[in-house]
Amino acid sequence: MRLKAELKGALLALLGVALVAVGAWIASGIRLGLWTYHEYRRYLYITDNIPVAYHLWHGHIKAGTDVETLLAEWRPDRTARFGRWVEMTWFPGGLRKDSFSLIGVTILAEDGALAEAAFWADDGLATRVFFNTMTPEALTEYQAAHKAYVDDLVSRRKKEAPQDGAANGSQPTRSETNSKPSAAGSGHRPDR
Secondary structure (H helix, E strand, C coil): CCCCCCHHHHHHHHHHHHHHHHHHHHHHHHCCCCCCHHHHHHHHHHHHHHHHHHHHCCCCCCCCCHHHHHHHHCCCCCCEEEEEEEEEEECCCCCCCCCEEEEEEEEEEEEEEEEEEEECCEEEEEEEEEEECCCHHHHHHHHHHHHHHHHHHHHEEEEECCCCCCCCCCCCCHHHHHHCEEEECCCCCCCC
């Protein structure tokens, strides 16, 4: 059974379109690390709402970059300085007082140089570590310094709590974290 020339041409065109689509999918998977439509949608959402994420995703911001340069250029929603560490976090839409974000980008600097950068989300979709140069010893030191920082914030909050015993919470205020005021999301750090 022989196929008609028109049908043969249509099948070849369909095969060509399928090969181009598969090639584009593989290219985006290799280039961006995004293999599903949902991951790609999350990538678009994050890079549209957190501009620093685009530059991390495409390798424009690298480990070792000076933290003060990054702070001046990108203005994080929340910045915490403790010991030799600086932790910067961005949220889609910024920091909010009435809610918290379950999606964000966090960059950690050690001794004034960027050491780790990660995008995180509560559902784990497209979560990614852009770079991480921390040694196990540095990670242990960071965790101890971060715990001491949080414990200090909690103890200061308890001292400031009203005398009637009402709970004041343990989240740091903007002035405690040296952050800019904004109209939108607060968040959390990914577990280490």
